[in-house]
Amino acid sequence: MPVTIIMIEDDEGHARLIERNIRRSGVNNEILSFTNGNSAMKHLFGPDGTGLAQKGNALLILLDLNLPDMSGIDILKQIKENKYLKASPVVVLTTTDDSQEIKRCYELGCNVYITKPVNYENFANAIRQLGLFFSVIQVPPAAS
Amino acid sequence: MTAEGRRRRAFGQILLFAAGLVVLTAISAGSVYLVNEARNDSKWVVHTIEVENQVNALLLEVRRAESGARGYLLTREAGFRTDHEKAVAAIIPALDRLTRLIGDNPAQRQNIEQLSAAIETRLGQFAREIDFVGQGQPEKATALVSEAASAGTTIAIGSAGSAMIREEERLFQLRTANADRSQTLAASLTGIGSGLVVVLALISIWLVRRSARIRDEAEAQLRDANVNLEATIDERTADLREANDEIQRFAYIVSHDLRSPLVNIMGFTSELEELGKDIFRRIGALTRVPAGGPPVEAAEIPLDDADKQLSADFSEALGFIKSSIARMDRLISAILNLTREGRREFQPERIDTRDFIEAIVSSLAHQAAEAQAEIHIEPLPNIVSDRLALEQIFSNLIDNAIKYLKTGVPGEIRIRGRTKLGYAIFDISDNGRGIDPRDHQRIFDLFRRAGTQDKPGQGIGLAHVRALVRRLGGTMSVSSELNAGSTFTITLPINWNASNRNADR
Numbered sequence: 001m002p003v004t005i006i007m008i009e010d011d012e013g014h015a016r017l018i019e020r021n022i023r024r025s026g027v028n029n030e031i032l033s034f035t036n037g038n039s040a041m042k043h044l045f046g047p048d049g050t051g052l053a054q055k056g057n058a059l060l061i062l063l064d065l066n067l068p069d070m071s072g073i074d075i076l077k078q079i080k081e082n083k084y085l086k087a088s089p090v091v092v093l094t095t096t097d098d099s100q101e102i103k104r105c106y107e108l109g110c111n112v113y114i115t116k117p118v119n120y121e122n123f124a125n126a127i128r129q130l131g132l133f134f135s136v137i138q139v140p141p142a143a144s
Numbered sequence: 145m146t147a148e149g150r151r152r153r154a155f156g157q158i159l160l161f162a163a164g165l166v167v168l169t170a171i172s173a174g175s176v177y178l179v180n181e182a183r184n185d186s187k188w189v190v191h192t193i194e195v196e197n198q199v200n201a202l203l204l205e206v207r208r209a210e211s212g213a214r215g216y217l218l219t220r221e222a223g224f225r226t227d228h229e230k231a232v233a234a235i236i237p238a239l240d241r242l243t244r245l246i247g248d249n250p251a252q253r254q255n256i257e258q259l260s261a262a263i264e265t266r267l268g269q270f271a272r273e274i275d276f277v278g279q280g281q282p283e284k285a286t287a288l289v290s291e292a293a294s295a296g297t298t299i300a301i302g303s304a305g306s307a308m309i310r311e312e313e314r315l316f317q318l319r320t321a322n323a324d325r326s327q328t329l330a331a332s333l334t335g336i337g338s339g340l341v342v343v344l345a346l347i348s349i350w351l352v353r354r355s356a357r358i359r360d361e362a363e364a365q366l367r368d369a370n371v372n373l374e375a376t377i378d379e380r381t382a383d384l385r386e387a388n389d390e391i392q393r394f395a396y397i398v399s400h401d402l403r404s405p406l407v408n409i410m411g412f413t414s415e416l417e418e419l420g421k422d423i424f425r426r427i428g429a430l431t432r433v434p435a436g437g438p439p440v441e442a443a444e445i446p447l448d449d450a451d452k453q454l455s456a457d458f459s460e461a462l463g464f465i466k467s468s469i470a471r472m473d474r475l476i477s478a479i480l481n482l483t484r485e486g487r488r489e490f491q492p493e494r495i496d497t498r499d500f501i502e503a504i505v506s507s508l509a510h511q512a513a514e515a516q517a518e519i520h521i522e523p524l525p526n527i528v529s530d531r532l533a534l535e536q537i538f539s540n541l542i543d544n545a546i547k548y549l550k551t552g553v554p555g556e557i558r559i560r561g562r563t564k565l566g567y568a569i570f571d572i573s574d575n576g577r578g579i580d581p582r583d584h585q586r587i588f589d590l591f592r593r594a595g596t597q598d599k600p601g602q603g604i605g606l607a608h609v610r611a612l613v614r615r616l617g618g619t620m621s622v623s624s625e626l627n628a629g630s631t632f633t634i635t636l637p638i639n640w641n642a643s644n645r646n647a648d649r
Contacts, residue, residue: 013408020415066404095403098484118406118473120414 005031005134007062008040008075009093014116018062018093021124025131029060037070041078044085051084059085060134063110065094065101073104080109087140091130157351164344171337178330185323192316195245195252196309202238203305205231206263210298213270217277217285225274232270239263252311259304266297388486396483399476406476410469417462424455475591478604482590486611490530492640497524497568500531501559504539511546517555517574524561525568529640533612538572540605541632545574547599550627567618568638573631579624587622595626616640 005022009015015033022031034040044061046053061079065072072094079085089111097115105113114130117123212228215221239260246252269292276285292298428447447455498521505512505519512519519542542557549555553575560571579587583594590607613620617637624630 011404011408013412014404017408017411017415066400095400095407097480116403116407118403118410118469120410123407123411124414 003029003058003060003134005029005060005062006040006044007031007033008037008067008072009033009062009064010035010067011064014064017123018127021127022131022134024124025128025135027131027134029134037067037072037075041070041075044079045082051082055084058140059088060137061088061090063090063092063094065092065096065105073101073108076105076108076110089137093130153351153355157348157355160344160348160351164341164348167337167340167344171334171341174333174337175330178326178333182323182326182330185319185326188319189316189323191245192312192319195242196312196316198238198242198245199305199308199312202235202242202259202263203301205234205238206266206301209235209267209270213273214289217273217282217289220277220282228270228274232267235263235267246308249311249315252308255304255308255311259301259308262297262300262304266292266301269297392483392486395479399479399483402476403473406469406473410466410473413462413465413469417459417466420455420458420462424451424458427451474602478591478602482604482608482611485536485608486615488532490533490616490640492528493531494528495526495531495534497526497561500534501538504535504542508539508542508546511543512555512557515546515549515555517546517549517557519557520559522558522560524559524570525563525638527568527636527638527640529616529636533616537609537612537634538570540609541572541634544605545572545576545630547601548595548630549574549576563638566638567635570634570636571631572634573629575629578626578628578630579622580626581624584622584624 005027007015007018009018012035015035019031019033032043034043044054044059045051063072063076067075072092076090076092079088079090086109090109091112091114092105092110093114093116095116102113112130112133114126117126208231209228212224212231215224216228239256243256243260246256269288273285273288276282276288424447428451431448431451501521501524505521508519542559545557546555555574555576557572557574560573562569577595579594586592587594588606588610589603591603592607593601593603610620613634613636617640618635620632620634622630622632
């Protein structure tokens with residue numbers, strides 16, 4: 001079962017840069033892009049909101065915290081509280097580098113927290129590292 | 145209470161006291177005068193009584209002479225004659241005395257003239273009577289007595305005497321009345337004066353009480369005003385703090401949101417750069433294509449001069465964009481760090497300042513050695529403050545001192561400390577290039593620098609240091625001349641606690 005990368009990122013430029021760099025690192029998995037919280041939630045939790053729709057799917061979630069319609073923290077919290085989704089690794093990728101925020105994300109169960117650097121070298125590097133991480137990580141299918 | 149009113153009241157009180165003084169003086173003078181008058185009047189009363197007595201004494205002597213003469217006439221005893229002569233001898237001095245006493249009164253002088261005349265006549269008659277008796281002609285003497293009686297000499301003496309006594313009695317009445325009047329006047333003057341003094345005293349007491357009341361009221365108002373002022377200050381302080389927090393939040397959000405597009409700009413600029421390289425490589429390849437042949441495959445294909453120029457311009461433009469973005473990113477990061485510092489809660493702890501500064505100096509030892517700078521630490525007062533904040537303050541200042549030394553001159557940096565009124569004062573002085581006095585304010589502004597720009601820096605250090613010092617309830621200042629070294633002076637409370645900060649902000 002191939003792993004699907006779910007990218008929740010409101011800035012399309014960022015999304016494009018992330019996608020490009022993931023591809024450059026040799027990750028060819030399907031990437032699903034969402035530009036707002038609600039459409040991502042609908043996809044993840046299904047029309048009934050239980051997450052049953054993703055049962056058995058292997059997902060890797062890339063999450064931005066600053067979304068126009070809802071807080072990324074809320075999405076993280078709901079994912080980690082859902083019995084079908086909580087095993088999916090969540091990578092928070094955002095501009096916020098406030099230590100309180102980072103701590104909160106890890107407490108809520110985020111697996112990796114990356115601050116988007118303005119320096120593109122660093123940015124590309126970080127994403128490529130992430131790609132490397134994706135290729136070695138064992139993504140368990142959503143719990144049955 | 146206006147100053148004008150206060151002055152007027154004070155003036156009124158002075159006036160009142162002056163009036164009291166005048167009244168007292170007047171009473172005293174009046175009393176002295178009236179008492180003198182009364183004494184004078186009494187003297188005259190006594191004088192009148194004396195005159196009366198003298199008249200009576202004179203008349204008595206005349207009677208004695210008369211009775212002595214009659215006795216002698218009847219009995220011819222020498223004893224009566226001696227009596228008579230004694231009385232006659234006393235009459236003239238008594239008359240003289242009386243004349244002296246009533247010398248001031250013309251009416252009495254007239255009376256006394258009549259009296260003296262009558263007495264003289266009678267004395268003459270006495271002498272003749274005695275002579276006749278002595279010559280043994282008693283009937284002639286008896287005839288003289290009856291002549292005297294019929295001529296009224298004795299009556300004349302009596303009536304003149306009683307006229308004098310009447311006159312003196314009249315004078316006595318008059319003078320007694322005068323004396324009474326003087327005394328009554330003195331008494332009433334004293335009474336009225338005392339009354340006036342009492343009234344003035346009452347007015348004074350009233351005025352003093354009124355001014356005391358006004359003062360109490362003013363004090364109460366002042367107290368109220370103070371309380372209000374404190375409340376107002378608290379309110380303003382709260383407002384300021386809120387505004388400050390608002391600015392901090394604003395700066396934080398803005399710098400974050402500015403960063404997001406910057407990631408895109410930087411990212412796609414870099415992408416564009418890569419793209420540019422690809423494009424120029426292809427241009428190079430295409431220009432080398434022999435007609436009809438396959439494109440040349442090579443890692444590095446040299447470009448035409450014109451194409452090379454284009455490629456260089458392209459790279460240069462992108463380079464400017466990238467360096468600007470990098471700079472903007474640094475500024476945003478600086479703002480973010482400042483706001484983060486501004487939100488950090490201070491943890492006061494006791495700091496052994498000397499050890500603390502030595503640690504900072506040793507961490508800067510490498511830079512100091514490179515700049516050939518020597519750092520001297522003089523005795524420093526220990527303080528209770530936030531360690532991290534102090535570390536940033538001192539390391540920034542010492543770092544600056546090392547950074548801006550004069551090239552070619554061995555640096556000498558000195559850290560001094562002293563205490564004053566609950567504050568510790570630290571001086572960090574150097575013999576470096578100094579700061580133009582015109583720039584003394586500017587160097588504390590964010591992103592502003594002064595002097596020769598030959599060292600890397602963002603213009604953040606001093607702004608940050610000053611913000612920290614202020615938050616710690618202190619002040620900082622600089623004294624410096626161009627090419628004459630600089631001294632940065634920091635004043636910090638010896639015992640920092642949260643209330644220092646509140647009091648200061």
